[in-house]
Amino acid sequence: MVDTGFLVHDMQRPANRYGYTLVQCDVTGIERDRKVVRTSKGAVDYDYLILSGGIRDAWDAWFSGDQTAIGHTRAHYASAYIPQGQMLGLKDRVRSFKGGTIVITLPPPPHRCPFSPYERACLMAWHFKTNNIPAKIVILDPKPQVAPIGEGYRTAFQELYPDIITHVPNAKVKEVDPFNKRIMTEAGDFGFDDATFMPPHKASDMVFHADLIGRDAEGKSTGWADMNPRLYHANADDSVCIVGDSMGPISPHFGHYPKSAHVANCIGKIVARNIGERVRGEEVVARLPDNLCYMLVNGDPREAILVEFAYEVGADDLVHRTQIDIDVRTPDLMEEDFGWINGMFDDFVRV
Numbered sequence: 001m002v003d004t005g006f007l008v009h010d011m012q013r014p015a016n017r018y019g020y021t022l023v024q025c026d027v028t029g030i031e032r033d034r035k036v037v038r039t040s041k042g043a044v045d046y047d048y049l050i051l052s053g054g055i056r057d058a059w060d061a062w063f064s065g066d067q068t069a070i071g072h073t074r075a076h077y078a079s080a081y082i083p084q085g086q087m088l089g090l091k092d093r094v095r096s097f098k099g100g101t102i103v104i105t106l107p108p109p110p111h112r113c114p115f116s117p118y119e120r121a122c123l124m125a126w127h128f129k130t131n132n133i134p135a136k137i138v139i140l141d142p143k144p145q146v147a148p149i150g151e152g153y154r155t156a157f158q159e160l161y162p163d164i165i166t167h168v169p170n171a172k173v174k175e176v177d178p179f180n181k182r183i184m185t186e187a188g189d190f191g192f193d194d195a196t197f198m199p200p201h202k203a204s205d206m207v208f209h210a211d212l213i214g215r216d217a218e219g220k221s222t223g224w225a226d227m228n229p230r231l232y233h234a235n236a237d238d239s240v241c242i243v244g245d246s247m248g249p250i251s252p253h254f255g256h257y258p259k260s261a262h263v264a265n266c267i268g269k270i271v272a273r274n275i276g277e278r279v280r281g282e283e284v285v286a287r288l289p290d291n292l293c294y295m296l297v298n299g300d301p302r303e304a305i306l307v308e309f310a311y312e313v314g315a316d317d318l319v320h321r322t323q324i325d326i327d328v329r330t331p332d333l334m335e336e337d338f339g340w341i342n343g344m345f346d347d348f349v350r351v
C-alpha cells in the first residue's frame with residue numbers, strides 16, 4: 001500500500017524543533033523513591049515522569065517459562081505488534097509466502113489496536129488474491145464475534161475474500177506447539193504453515209519497573225497501570241503519568257480506552273498540559289480524548305471503513321462512550337485515512 005519509508009522517521013527532528021534532549025537507550029529500572037530512571041546510558045533524574053512504553057507480549061501465558069518455545073515462536077511467528085525489525089520481517093514473510101494456511105491469533109481484550117488484526121487479515125488476503133497465491137487465513141478470535149466493529153469486517157470477509165479468510169469465534173488459545181505447527185483452542189485444533197501469534201498483551205516493562213501495575217479484587221496483577229482515569233497519573237505516585245497503550249482501565253462502562261495511536265497522541269498532549277498547569281500552580285483541568293480508526297479492507301479499489309468513539313462524563317461522574325461504526329467501505333474513507341496519518345506525522349515527526 002505504501003513504501004516502508006513512509007513510516008520511518010527521524011526522531012531527532014522534533015527534538016531539535018522543540019528543544020528537548022533525546023536519549024536513545026533502554027530503560028532498565030525506575031526508582032520512584034529517589035526519582036531516578038536507570039538506563040543503558042546512565043541515570044536520569046526527574047521531577048515528573050511520563051511512561052509511554054507501549055505493550056509487552058505476555059508469552060508466559062502460553063509457554064510458562066519455556067524460553068526455547070518463546071524464542072522459537074518469536075523468531076518464526078512474530079506478530080510485529082511491538083515496533084522492532086519484526087515489521088520488516090513480517091512484510092518479507094508475506095511477500096515470500098507461496099501457499100498454505102496462515103493462522104492469526106487475537107489476544108483477549110484489552111489489547112493493542114483492537115481492530116487491526118482483522119485489517120491485517122484483509123490486507124494479506126488482498127495480496128494473496130491479487131497475486132493468485134493459494135493461501136488460507138484462519139483468524140482465531142477469543143471473542144464470540146468480530147468486534148468492536150463487526151458488520152464492516154464481516155462483509156469484507158464474505159464479499160472480498162470468501163475463499164481465503166475464515167474467522168473462528170470463541171477460539172481461546174489453550175496450547176501452542178510452535179515446533180510441530182499446531183495450535184489448540186477452545187474452538188478446535190489447527191495446523192498451520194505460517195502464523196502471526198499474539199499472546200495476551202500487558203503494559204510495557206517500564207510500568208512493571210516502576211511497580212505501578214494494578215491488582216484486582218483478589219490481589220492478582222491486572223497487567224496494566226493502576227492510574228487515575230481522569231488525570232492519568234499513577235494512583236500510588238502523582239509525579240508519574242502513564243500515556244498510551246500501557247494505561248489501565250478508565251471506566252466500568254467500557255473498560256479501557258482503545259489502545260490506539262490516536263488516543264496515545266491525545267493523552268500525551270493532555271498530560272503535557274496538566275503538568276504545565278501543575279508547574280505554574282494553576283488549576284489542573286481533567287480532559288478527555290476522542291478516538292477514530294480508519295481500517296483498510298480492500299486494495300483495489302482502495303477502500304476503508306471507520307469507527308469513531310466520543311467520550312463524556314455522565315451524571316454518575318464516570319466516563320461514558322459513544323461508538324459510531326461506518327461499515328460501508330469507500331475510497332473516500334481511505335483518502336481520509338491518509339489525511340489522518342499525515343496530520344499525525346505533521347503534528348510531531350515532520351515538524
Ligand SMILES: Cc1cc2nc3c(=O)[nH]c(=O)nc-3n(C[C@H](O)[C@H](O)[C@H](O)COP(=O)(O)OP(=O)(O)OC[C@H]3O[C@@H](n4cnc5c(N)ncnc54)[C@H](O)[C@@H]3O)c2cc1C
Nearest residue numbers: 025026027052053054081113116244245259260261262264
Ligand atoms: C498493525 C497495527 C495497526 C495499527 N493501526 C492503528 C491505527 O490505524 N490507528 C491508531 O490510532 N493506532 C493504530 N495502532 C496502534 C498504535 O500503534 C499504538 O496504539 C500506539 O503506538 C501506542 O503508543 P505508545 O506510545 O503507547 O506505544 P509505542 O508506540 O509502542 O511506543 C513505545 C515506545 O517505547 C519504547 N520502549 C519500550 N520499552 C522500553 C524500554 N525499556 N526502554 C526504552 N524504550 C522502551 C519502544 O521501543 C517504543 O518506541 C496499530 C498498531 C498495530 C500493531
